[in-house]
Amino acid sequence: MKRRETSVEINAPRENIERILEDAPQFITNWPYVVKVSTKNGVQAEILLPRFVFKFGDTYAFTVMTDSSSYIYEGIGRKSHLTATVTLKEWQKSVTANVELSYQGRGELLLGKPLEILTKGIARSLKELAENLGPIPSPSASSSIVDGVDFSDPMSVATFLSKSKMVHSGLHIVQKGGLLNVITEIRDRLSDSVLYVSGVTQDGSRSFKLLLRGSQVLAVEYRDQNGSRVVKVEDENTAREALEIVSGIEGAYMVNVWVPVGGA
Numbered sequence: 714m715k716r717r718e719t720s721v722e723i724n725a726p727r728e729n730i731e732r733i734l735e736d737a738p739q740f741i742t743n744w745p746y747v748v749k750v751s752t753k754n755g756v757q758a759e760i761l762l763p764r765f766v767f768k769f770g771d772t773y774a775f776t777v778m779t780d781s782s783s784y785i786y787e788g789i790g791r792k793s794h795l796t797a798t799v800t801l802k803e804w805q806k807s808v809t810a811n812v813e814l815s816y817q818g819r820g821e822l823l824l825g826k827p828l829e830i831l832t833k834g835i836a837r838s839l840k841e842l843a844e845n846l847g848p849i850p851s852p853s854a855s856s857s858i859v860d861g862v863d864f865s866d867p868m869s870v871a872t873f874l875s876k877s878k879m880v881h882s883g884l885h886i887v888q889k890g891g892l893l894n895v896i897t898e899i900r901d902r903l904s905d906s907v908l909y910v911s912g913v914t915q916d917g918s919r920s921f922k923l924l925l926r927g928s929q930v931l932a933v934e935y936r937d938q939n940g941s942r943v944v945k946v947e948d949e950n951t952a953r954e955a956l957e958i959v960s961g962i963e964g965a966y967m968v969n970v971w972v973p974v975g976g977a
Contacts (some may be wrong), residue, residue: 715822719832745835746831764820767820921939933949
């Protein structure tokens with residue numbers, strides 16, 4: 714197994730650094746040698762490591778793990794295994810991030826230099842992203858973002874997601890009438906009130922989007938081969954219609970959950 718390690722001093726609040734690290738798809742997108750990142754089936758990244766006339770490419774399915782001071786991005790590919798560990802140490806006016814990269818698999822003996830570049834590039838990207846990040850939005854600002862979401866308007870959804878972070882991704886078997894139970898299980902591991910939940914079947918024939926505040930459904934969209942239904946809850950009648958749609962969703966779905974940055 715090849716290992717490389719580097720450290721970087723970041724002149725930004727620890728909260729800013731953690732916001733970057735918690736948004737795994739966006740963070741990984743900014744790594745060197747990353748060709749493409751997808752969140753359709755969890756967090757997957759295509760990474761191409763060049764060495765001499767060779768190119769060692771693989772697509773990694775990433776799992777993100779955290780503890781009190783470290784973020785671990787474990788990527789499992791078909792031909793190799795790539796893991797990046799970021800450990801934060803807070804000093805008086807800055808934070809030091811230690812980045813350790815390990816690689817095992819095809820081309821391992823040749824990839825010392827590319828892995829060194831990748832390690833230093835990850836550290837540099839974290840520093841630049843954290844130092845250029847704006848202040849955490851206030852709860853009132855986040856509430857305004859939530860109120861502006863309308864699933865019939867793709868731009869409103871894009872605006873919401875641009876100010877959110879993904880906190881869960883996984884395959885779930887949803888029994889008829891059981892989607893809210895699945896979401897409740899996920900919510901038990903989170904401290905956020907507002908959740909944006911999307912789901913898609915493996916063949917892409919059915920999908921849903923759901924916006925919730927606590928146990929209250931704020932909006933829902935469901936698509937299948939017969940078309941789409943979109944409901945934004947504004948009164949008792951639309952609340953009943955939204956619950957009817959949610960209760961009818963069933964099957965195996967890849968479920969992603971997002972929350973507004975800064976909470977709501």
